Amino acid sequence: MQPESTIFYDVDTQRDFLVPGGALYVTGADRIIPALAALTTMARDNHIRIVCSMDRHFPDDPELRRNGGKYDDHCMDGSEGQKKIAETEPLHPLYIPNHPLSPKEIDTALSHQGEIVFEKQEFDVFIGNRHAHAILRMLLEPFHDVVIYGVYTEVCVAHAVEGLTQLGPKLTVISDAIADIGDDADAIRHKWKHAGIEFATVAELRELIPA
Numbered sequence: 001m002q003p004e005s006t007i008f009y010d011v012d013t014q015r016d017f018l019v020p021g022g023a024l025y026v027t028g029a030d031r032i033i034p035a036l037a038a039l040t041t042m043a044r045d046n047h048i049r050i051v052c053s054m055d056r057h058f059p060d061d062p063e064l065r066r067n068g069g070k071y072d073d074h075c076m077d078g079s080e081g082q083k084k085i086a087e088t089e090p091l092h093p094l095y096i097p098n099h100p101l102s103p104k105e106i107d108t109a110l111s112h113q114g115e116i117v118f119e120k121q122e123f124d125v126f127i128g129n130r131h132a133h134a135i136l137r138m139l140l141e142p143f144h145d146v147v148i149y150g151v152y153t154e155v156c157v158a159h160a161v162e163g164l165t166q167l168g169p170k171l172t173v174i175s176d177a178i179a180d181i182g183d184d185a186d187a188i189r190h191k192w193k194h195a196g197i198e199f200a201t202v203a204e205l206r207e208l209i210p211a
Helices: 029-045 102-110 133-139 151-167 185-194 203-207
Strands: 005-010 049-055 094-096 116-120 145-151 169-177 198-199
Touching: 005 029, 005 151, 029 049, 029 145, 029 169, 029 203, 049 133, 094 102, 102 133, 116 133, 133 151, 145 151, 151 169, 151 185, 169 203, 185 198, 198 203
Parallel strands: 005 049, 005 145, 049 116, 094 116, 145 169, 169 198
Antiparallel strands: none
C-alpha cells in the first residue's frame, strides 16, 4: 500500500455521533476516537489524501423525524453536533455541497490538495450528495487503495463501502476504527469479507504503509 496511491475515507466522524450526549451517539462509539486520531496523523505524516463525508442537515430534510423520517434532529447546519471531532478536524478542507456545481467548481474539487468533504442530507453519501459518485469516480482513477473508517458500521459505513466497491480501488476497512450500532454488524462484516474487502487494525495498517 503506497501513500501516493492511497486515499483515506473518513465516514461521518462528527460530534453528534461520537461524543457522549450527541444527538445520535451510541454508547461506546467514543472508544474509536483514539484510532481515528491515529489515522488522521498517519495520513498527514505520510501525505495521504483524506476524503470525508459529513451530515449537514436542514429543518426540512426528509430523513428527520419532524418530517416523517426515521431519525431525530442531528448534525443540524451550524450546530456544535454537526462539527467533526477535534481528532479528525480538517486542516485545509474543500466542502462539496449538495447543490448544482459549475464545471469549474468540479475541476477545483478534483485538483484540491487538502481534504475533500462531501456534505450530505441522507446517510448514504451517494444519495445524499448528488456529486459524490461522479467526483469520486474521477478522483479515484489514479488510486489503488481506499482505507475506510468512521461511523456507523451498519449505516453510513455500509453505504460507503457499497458505493466505493463499484468504483475500482481495493477497499480496506479499519476494524478498530469503526463503531457498531448493534444491528447486524457481524453479518455486514461477513458480507464484506465474502466480497473480498480486506480488514486491518490501525497497527496493521502502519505496517502496510512504508515509512
